Amino acid sequence: MALKLTDLKTSVHNDWCPGCGDFGVLNAIQMSLAEMDLEPHRVAVFSGIGCSGKIPHYINTYGIHTLHGRVLPYAIGAKLADPSLEVIAAGGDGDGMGIGAGHMVNAGRRNVDICYIMFDNGVYGLTKGQASPTLSLGLKTKSLSGPNINEAINPITLAMASGYTFIARGYSYDVRQLKELIKKGINHRGSAFISILQPCPTYNDINTMEWHGGQDRKDPATGKAMPRVYRIEEKGYDPSIHSGDADELNKKMQEVNSLGNQLGDEIPIGLFYSNETIPTYEERVAERLPNYLKTPPAKQQVSGPSGEPVADISALLDNLCMT
Amino acid sequence: MTNNQLTWMIGGSQGTGVDSSALLFGRACTLGGLYGYGNREYYSNIKGEHSYFMVRVHQKIIHSPLSKPDLLATFDAETVIRHALSVNVDGGIIYNSELSNVKLTDIPTLEHRVLEDLVTYLDNNKLEHSVNGILEASRRNGVHIYAIPYGDLLKEAASTLGEPKLSNLTRMMNTMAVAASFGLLEFDLSVLDSAISRTFHGKSKIIQLNMTVGKSAYDYVKGKYASGFQYKLKKVQTEEKRVFLQGNQATALGKLVGGCRVQTYYPISPASDESDYLEANQILKINPRRLSDSSNVEKTTYLEKNGGSVLVLQTEDETAAITAAIGAALSGARSSTSTSGPGFCLMVEGMGWAGINEVPVVITYYQRGGPSTGMPTRQEQGDLRFALHAGQGEFPRIILASGDQRECFYDAVHSFNYAERYQLPVIHLIDKTLANSTATYPMFDLSGIRIDRGAITNGENLNNLSSGDKTYKRFLFTEDGISPRTLLGTKGGVFWNTGDEHDEYGHITEDPVVRVRMMDKRMKKLETIDHEVPIQERLTLHGNEESDVTIVSWGSPKGAIIDAMDALNDENIHVNFLQIRMINPLPSENIISVLSRAKKTIGIEMNYSAQLAGWIRESTGIAIDHHVVKYNGRPISQDEVCDSIKKLVKYDAPKRLVLTHGT
Incomplete structure (x- = not known):
């Protein structure tokens, strides 16, 4: 029986601000899971802290609202113990690029088969609008006392440097494209990173929905807004790595970095990079532990009905035995 | 003659195989039917700093080091310089005769404090600041000095084996120091050979090299010095399987x-x-x-x-x-x-x-x-x-x-x-x-080991869990505070977790009523544990229940305390020892019943402020009479415990006693 969107909703009151970009991401995740017909118990949504961290409570799947910055190690631990779970990690830009940046970088080099969704709004909303690591130098959003004194981290180029094998940028008001990106990210074999431009209507009065939509720059000829965001797939861009040889990788890396850096009047959104030529962490583990994929840690029976352990350590003890 | 009781020490620069030779010594003793206890001391360093390993051997099971070695086996100068003065009277020092003239100032890894203390000592005794000076001081203390020409013996072995490169293999000196010790102790060489085979399992060439150099050092020392050394090790036959x-x-x-x-x-x-x-x-x-x-x-x-x-x-x-x-x-x-x-x-x-x-x-x-x-x-x-x-x-x-x-x-x-x-x-x-x-x-007994996975629920019994509710509640309020849990992926068992306070489903709540119930539920588990976990898994009272003096401790000092109790018994001083194994929840009632019987209580801990004693006082109201503490980074030895107990039992010495032994 196909899942309905309502099957993925909970009755928890959603306390995000009206007009929050988070709603677009929430809808896109629920639509993706429904379209993929992933039953709620097969999915675990992990999150960090902040407004976006509340997202699991609104989704009717296993929902693990973790600590600030730590969403990835939680998600990776759960996935590696049971690779049959569909694991989605969600967190804000402060979570992923600030307090959890070390985890974000190190997750990239492992390539565990999870989908990491990062909400990028340039501010720490829940603590009243401080600058986040993705806010550009010199910008002064509403609640800052002066212009931002730090340079911004670019999530896309950092993801590229860290080794993510699927890198995309979405926009929370383009739910249709976002849903497709999330579906692809879940289906991707390896670590998928989706950075989502997601305006904070309360604290980021610069990178607003209107700004992304180009309401401030109308075509003199037609009088229509000229949106800053555009879908890259509509420009015939091919994100895939085909052979995986060094030349191809280098060229693609440059393209992705260049796309990632376009955050001004032309902001490409869509899938920038997809590389399935690199083995996942689970596959690497399976090379060492032949039973791993069949009986991963969470599925191993460790004892009999009376609690008797099944592991036989007598050979190890004999190695230490001196008689 | 002292048979089958020995404290042996070996030292050297880190990275030169000190650990391997100490383990070789310990394995050989265990193979020879003796019990060993080896303590490794090393710097936070990869190569070059001084490390040493003390192995205590006994015919009965032992759990702790002694402060002073009976036999110090060395092949470098620093080990002689650092440890020679701590060797027991009538004990021995094996040293490399080629290093006699090494000066204290030639050793860059000696701390200033160590150097100054040694220089003062040597000056007071009008001795030169060298290995020779140190050895002479030891000799005057009644310690036997055994010179071994490691280089010559290596050269000999190299020519016997037709392996000229062997003479450069200073790593072999480790095995030679162990073998020389065995020669002095007149311990059966065959146990060393079996220990070598076990240690280098499968590497026949290395086994042969080690055995050859080992035999040459063993024969040299046994022939030349053994009759004058009073410590001996003898093989003990045992059927017991040991690890x-x-x-x-x-x-x-x-x-x-x-x-x-x-x-x-x-x-x-x-x-x-x-x-x-x-x-x-x-x-x-x-x-x-x-x-x-x-x-x-x-x-x-x-x-x-x-x-x-x-x-x-x-x-x-x-x-x-x-x-x-x-x-x-x-x-x-x-x-x-x-x-x-x-x-x-x-x-x-x-x-x-x-x-x-x-x-x-x-x-x-x-x-x-x-x-x-x-x-x-x-x-x-x-x-x-x-x-x-x-x-x-x-x-x-x-x-x-x-x-x-x-x-x-x-x-x-x-x-x-x-x-x-x-x-x-x-x-x-x-x-x-x-x-x-x-x-x-x-050998550890595995037969009694049981795995208890607690309340994990799945499938058909999920719906019955939540008293009428159709959906599963991860944090269902229960009498004992424990709610049956599901594992991620269980059908029908979806739950939420959050670091925020939450309701029974796991959703965020700041409701004061739910908060109190949830706090109570979680904290209730401590009471449940207190009721359920068998007391023998939480504390042990060693020795006679009726003793007037009770030692209270936790963790690794147990070994030194148990060994000291044996030694004190021989001197007619009887104490018992309350070992706390579950620090939290603390088995307070049982602690009260033991401590209130004692006339004198002594806490022993390796920290500055007697932390367990404080925790016991907080939980039971009982103040432990004396605190023996050690925080110089070195382990507590049996003799340190003996000495402090004697002081405290006989003289009612200070409330706080600080142990300082260790190099």
Whole structure:
């Protein structure tokens, strides 16, 4: 029986601000899971802290609202113990690029088969609008006392440097494209990173929905807004790595970095990079532990009905035995 | 003549094989039917700094070091300079005759304080500042000095074997020092040969080289010096199967048999040895015959064919280590992480999260000298209060402290059982002494080990759980505070977790009524534990219940205390010893009943402020009379315990006694 969107909703009151970009991401995740017909118990949504961290409570799947910055190690631990779970990690830009940046970088080099969704709004909303690591130098959003004194981290180029094998940028008001990106990210074999431009209507009065939509720059000829965001797939861009040889990788890396850096009047959104030529962490583990994929840690029976352990350590003890 | 009782010491620069030779010595003694206890002391350094290893040998089981060696085996100058003056009267020093003229100032790794003390000592005795001077001082103290021409013996062996390069192999001096000791002790050379074969298993060339140089040193010393040395080791016939192992191995073995299937870690001294051992042995042999339902042929064959394994995950930091272990535990694997103090600092937020979300996770905590980076490779029990109180707010945790390698093994199993039964973080407190000391034990008995996975629910019984409700409640309010849990992926068992206060489903709440009920539910588990866990897993009273004097301690000082009690008995001083194994929840009532019987109580701990004594006073109102503490980074020895007990029993000496022995 196909899942309905309502099957993925909970009755928890959603306390995000009206007009929050988070709603677009929430809808896109629920639509993706429904379209993929992933039953709620097969999915675990992990999150960090902040407004976006509340997202699991609104989704009717296993929902693990973790600590600030730590969403990835939680998600990776759960996935590696049971690779049959569909694991989605969600967190804000402060979570992923600030307090959890070390985890974000190190997750990239492992390539565990999870989908990491990062909400990028340039501010720490829940603590009243401080600058986040993705806010550009010199910008002064509403609640800052002066212009931002730090340079911004670019999530896309950092993801590229860290080794993510699927890198995309979405926009929370383009739910249709976002849903497709999330579906692809879940289906991707390896670590998928989706950075989502997601305006904070309360604290980021610069990178607003209107700004992304180009309401401030109308075509003199037609009088229509000229949106800053555009879908890259509509420009015939091919994100895939085909052979995986060094030349191809280098060229693609440059393209992705260049796309990632376009955050001004032309902001490409869509899938920038997809590389399935690199083995996942689970596959690497399976090379060492032949039973791993069949009986991963969470599925191993460790004892009999009376609690008797099944592991036989007598050979190890004999190695230490001196008689 | 002193038979089969010896304290032997070997030292040298780190990276030159000191550990291997000490383990060789210990293995050989164990193979010869004796019990050994070896303590390793080393700097936080890869190569060059001085390390030493003390191996105590006895005919009965022993658990602790003594302060002074009977026989010091050396092949470098620094070991002579640092340790010669501590050798017991009538003891011996084996040294390299080619190094007699090395001056104290030639040793760049001697600390200023050590150098100054030695120079003062030598000047007062009008001796030169060299190996010769030190040896002469020892000789005057009644210590026998045995010169060995290591270089000449190596050259001889090289020509016998037709291996001219061998004479450059200074690493061989390790084995020669062990063999020379055996010659002096007139111990059977064949046990050394079997220990060499065991140590270099499968490398026949290396075995032959070691045996040859070993024999040459053995013969040289035995012929020339043995008759004058009063300590002897003799083979003892025994049918008993024995293991010779370190605490980090014992803990890892306990984890393997106890069902641990995910271990996470970030490298740190002295904890990572355990993870290394697990990773080296991560593919498990499964014995399906152990299963009571082995009649289920299909299942049995499946298990046998697919085996088991432990996923050992090295993370980017300790924050990731604990949170990944928690993630794995949510999926259903028995999960643990191992660390030391600095790593535990980073784990605190994760542990609090596991506390509020009632996740079973085991933290194996190897204490070392603090604060901050402190003394990374030295011992201390300075983190009891930290383990007890770390984390914002209040949540239940179990803290278990092992006193020897055998307890490390069984407590590793207990830790997982408690974690899953009571759904909370368990801290298994170990320290550097236990981690890095090696001891002989009768083979561990595996027959009584049981795994208790606690209340895990799935499928058909899910709907009955929540009294009429159709949906599963992860944090259902219950009498004993324990709510049956589901594992991620269980159909019908969807739940939510959050570090925020939550309702029975796991959704965020700030409602004051639910808050109180949820706090009460979680904290109730401490009472449940207090009622359920057998007292013998929580404390042990060693010795005669009726003794007037009671020693109270925890963790690794157990060894020195037990050994000291034996020695004191011989001097007609009788004390008993209350060993606290479960630090939290503390078995207060039993502690009160033991301590209120004692006329005098003495706490012994390796920290500055007598942390356990403080915790006992807080929990029971009983103030322990005397505190014996040690915080110089070196382990407590049997004789230090003996001396302090005698002082305190006979003279009612000060309230606080600080132990300072150790180099």
